Amino acid sequence: MTGPIADRIRDKLTSRFAPVELSIVDESHKHQGHAGHDARGESHFRVAIVSAEFVGRSRVDRQRLVYDALKDELADRIHALALSTKAPDEA
Amino acid sequence: MTDQTVLDRIKNEVTTNDVVLFMKGTPVFPQCGFSAAVVQVLNYLGVPYKGVDVLQDPGLRQGIKDYAQWPTIPQLYVKGEFVGGCDIVREMAQTGELTTLLSDKGVAVQARA
Numbered sequence: 001m002t003g004p005i006a007d008r009i010r011d012k013l014t015s016r017f018a019p020v021e022l023s024i025v026d027e028s029h030k031h032q033g034h035a036g037h038d039a040r041g042e043s044h045f046r047v048a049i050v051s052a053e054f055v056g057r058s059r060v061d062r063q064r065l066v067y068d069a070l071k072d073e074l075a076d077r078i079h080a081l082a083l084s085t086k087a088p089d090e091a
Numbered sequence: 092m093t094d095q096t097v098l099d100r101i102k103n104e105v106t107t108n109d110v111v112l113f114m115k116g117t118p119v120f121p122q123c124g125f126s127a128a129v130v131q132v133l134n135y136l137g138v139p140y141k142g143v144d145v146l147q148d149p150g151l152r153q154g155i156k157d158y159a160q161w162p163t164i165p166q167l168y169v170k171g172e173f174v175g176g177c178d179i180v181r182e183m184a185q186t187g188e189l190t191t192l193l194s195d196k197g198v199a200v201q202a203r204a
Contacts, residue, residue, distance in 0.1 A: 067161070067162050071162070084182075
């Protein structure tokens, strides 16, 4: 059972990175009462992506690509996004 | 858009201090789990650094995102160069790359036993 924001994240990352592996975990419940917590939930996510798009790119470049793909969600709703970005041969 | 004076202030911070962490809260009292995690890494490595609390200044809080073109905080800088946020710093600490980076850049590290 996933929420609408998690579904949007999944759709955008899937179309942008054609990931070999993708996991999206909603950790918002761990942050209740903390600054940035949203009563609607779906504010804190942990995302792990394995994609050939990351081959030959630095860690900073990889995360920038992900942030860019999710910029609407980051501006609107996501308060925190923990990221793991790996190329297929690193996974 | 961020005021040029804010960007100049950031540039000044990261070039006059070897290691700078822009964070929420202070190294002693981090106000965010991600900032706390980077503080823990830096303390573990025994590297001297300057913590800058972005919560004290809304202009700086936005400005640092524009400066690095990086939408999240914390942000770690070594000798003026943006290294990354919490995930990257933790990964680099685990693989030993962070220690290598610091010593390559001439920053003394004193690992605690």
